[in-house]
Amino acid sequence: MPALNGFLWLVSYWLIGEVTVYFTGLPVSSGVVGMLLLTATLAVWGRVPSTIAAAAQPLIGLLAMLIMPGVVGVFFILDELAGQWLAILCALIVGTLLSVTTTLWLLKRLLEKMHAR
The missing domain is CATH 1.20.5 (Single alpha-helices involved in coiled-coils or other helix-helix interfaces)
Structure with missing residues (x-):
């Protein structure tokens, strides 16, 4: 259950990035904006909650798979x-x-x- 809560945090920041890019017209990926906002939030908190760490850890293993379509393109x-x-x-x-x-x-x-x- 902690991983699900952490995944909800990650998706929420991605959606915040999506809304930010949509309304500002920034020429940057919404995922990048969302992760920058998440990084800023975690820097202010001074730690990474265990729920977010539990959700992010399996995704790190899939990172190469997420990058591959862009490389092939x-x-x-x-x-x-x-x-x-x-x-x-x-x-x-x-x-x-x-x-x-x-x-x-x-x-x-x-x-x-x-x-x-």
């Missing part, structure tokens, strides 16, 4: 991307570096906080 528009390889390469490199840097920074902060206790 790229093969159908390769001719449209032909002249933009430099921009794509730059975006991949910069995005990867930012992602790794942010993850390491967050991990360092969380480990420092954990060792301080």
